[in-house]
Amino acid sequence: MGARFAVTGGRRGWLRTALTALGVGLGVAVLLLAAALPNAVTAAKHRSDARTIVSEGEDSRPTDRTLLVASVDSGYRDRTVSGRVVRAEGPHAPVPPGLSRVPGPGELAVSPALADLLASPDGALLKERFPHLRITARIGDEGLTYPGELLYYQGSDALRHSAGDVERVTEFGAPDSPFELEPLVVLAILVGCVALLVPVAVFVATAVRLGGERRDLRLAALRLVGADRATTRRIAAGEALAGSLLGLLTGTAIFLAARIPLCSLTLFDLGAFPSDLVPDPALTAVIALALPVCAVGIALFTMRRVTVEPLGVTRKAPPLRRRLWWRPLLPATGVALLLPQVIGGLRSGDAAGAQVIVGVSLLLLGVAAFLPWLLDAVVTWLGRGSLGRRGGQSWHLAVRRLQLTSGTASRSISGITVAVAGAIAVQVLLSGAAGGLSGTPQGSPRWAVANAWEATAPAARAHRMEARLGAAEGVRAAHGLISGYADSARHQRAVAHGYGQDDDPDPYPVTVADCAALRVLARLTDCSDGDVFLVKDSTDGLRAPRPGERLVLDPLGSEEAGHRPATWTVPATARHTVPRRELPPGLGANGLLATPKALDATHLHDSSVDVMLRLAPDRPDAVEHLRNIAAQADIRAQLFAFDDSDTAEGLATPRRALAAGAVAVLLLIGAGLLITTLEQLQERARLLSALDALGTPRTVLGLSVLWQTTIPVALGLTLAVGCGLGLGTLLLHMVDRPLLPDWPTILTLTGTAAVVIMGVTALSLPLLWRLMRPEGLRTE
Known part of the structure; x- marks a missing residue:
């Protein structure tokens, strides 16, 4: 009888039931979406793991089943652009997921979203990053983490395994690993989910109680024709049960209708295809069973202080004072x-x-x-x-x-x-x-750093990179520098004599640049070519050598060549009180700073060429012009942009x-x-x-x-x-x-x-x- 009252009774009864079903349905749709998120994240993680490269190591040899891969991730405006440069070393080289073959030299395989962006007017600037390349394939869904991902595979015959950032692989796909985030981000997600779902639960509980006064009057009429109090409670429970069941159907329909538009949203560079948004069966069963039970329970709970008599309802009296304890x-x-x-x-x-x-x-x-x-x-x-x-x-x-x-x-x-x-x-x-x-002061200028390994851009090309990038549109200043590492000669002798292996200190970071670039990194009162500076307050626990200490510059390279390692002694005149400048992370000075006349940078091991670029704040596309120039100079050169909002x-x-x-x-x-x-x-x-x-x-x-x-x-x-x-x-x-x-x-x-x-x-x-x-x- 209660269910009949919910779906009959004329226009007013249908309106009340429809409002209850809509309110409950909105909450159910949100709960179903929350129940579908675990499956969506898991599916995206599996696709991401399936395309992970499995490196063969530095001592591997080329075969007909190996593939050279270099990652060249970058960005375009506010979106991430992921890319890989590949070269097959044999006819049976592994094929990336989502492709039928490995792209050859001059060929480009792109995701559907990237293809649409390159074909649109908004992607005209990005298209300049791929000159003389033709799109020959589109990446399938099994090779993408979400529909809107910007991903490409570029074929090139210029890859060499000797470069530090090039890996030789025989297969794609790493073993499944749990989706790990920083504890701070996990805490934010947990609190955010609670903050979004608890109001939905309160909202559903409120929607179930719609029409309470009209229902009580109807129950009073039933008491007048002979129904007892237990019967009225069962009828009220049946009416709430019918409204919650209609709400379940309404929520399911809303969830199915909103599933496709929701797939355009991304979080942490992860998203979902419509087929991924499938609610977890266990959580769905809990929602389907718990909601009607809660609806009945709420209906009975609200009647605990309501006395339904044949001539009226005591709800019309002033409510009792609420207890605080x-x-x-x-x-x-x-x-x-x-x-x-x-x-x-x-x-x-x-x-x-x-x-x-x-x-x-x-x-x-x-x-x-x-x-x-x-x-x-x-x-x-x-x-x-x-x-x-x-x-x-x-x-x-x-x-x-x-x-x-x-x-x-x-x-x-x-x-x-x-x-x-x-x-x-x-x-x-x-x-x-x-x-x-x-750690960046407010109002700091926008910076960008172009980075290339020494194997792809030798130190001798540092000035050429600086000049080419410094002439780009929107660049106010450019400073080239060479970064690398040097070891302590005392530690090298200890290792050679068979002791000290367990006490292996990190190498000293060394930066070689002219005075203009060093003044950007540290606060220098005066500087001339031939000076050496030792930075105090180094970050990340990086150490600086002492004046007069002897350093080994290239321990591995020289020994392989059959020569004694190149050494260099820190001058006694090196200044040990140079403070760092407050710059965005990744741009600060650490360890030892030297001018080109004081130290030959070609002997540093694990060295790279960096160009620090100060960008005009009124030219938002300056970073994109720099990325295009860097990609044309070296397809594996990376460019990072920093400002006070990027930290x-x-x-x-x-x-x-x-x-x-x-x-x-x-x-x-x-x-x-x-x-x-x-x-x-x-x-x-x-x-x-x-x-x-x-x-x-x-x-x-x-x-x-x-x-x-x-x-x-x-x-x-x-x-x-x-x-x-x-x-x-x-x-x-x-x-x-x-x-x-x-x-x-x-x-x-x-x-x-x-x-x-x-x-x-x-x-x-x-x-x-x-x-x-x-x-x-x-x-x-």
């Missing part, structure tokens, strides 16, 4: 679970991850539990205080309505409160992490993704809030008609609806900001990062919530105007 227990338990990792530091593992998930969930649920009590207390104060006496008619109507139905208002707003609190906590965590990682680039993507997810959840909850408001207006149709018949202006009632939404949301947002900042501070203590709130993002989230309030009010006004008619007082 148990509400702080939820956040207190959450803090207790997080406290061990706050004191002892962030730990890894499934148990630690579960502890974080449960602790954060309890903290956020504590916000939802505390809001109803806070709303009751504030509404009572507003009705009795001076503000209540001075308020206008719309204010009195809104406050009185909140006093009578504060539970419905708090349930509707609790989802927004939890979503904003969780999103603020994640943003505080990521902002503090980004601030802790960044935390690894955290920028999750920050944007989580902010977008929080905004999406806010809009989802806004839809539920609109449904609740419309349902309440339908329940109050006769009251609104009576007020209209008495001459109440429509403006007063419209403002009262606005106040009814604004007061709870303002309290919820205040509570959310405080809880979010507190939880974010707690999480930052786990990773030992400073507190640097991202106020623009926080204002964006709170502003979105305010826009949701105004949107709900505006969309509810047409129904309000339609219900405010004296004809609504007619009855039979």
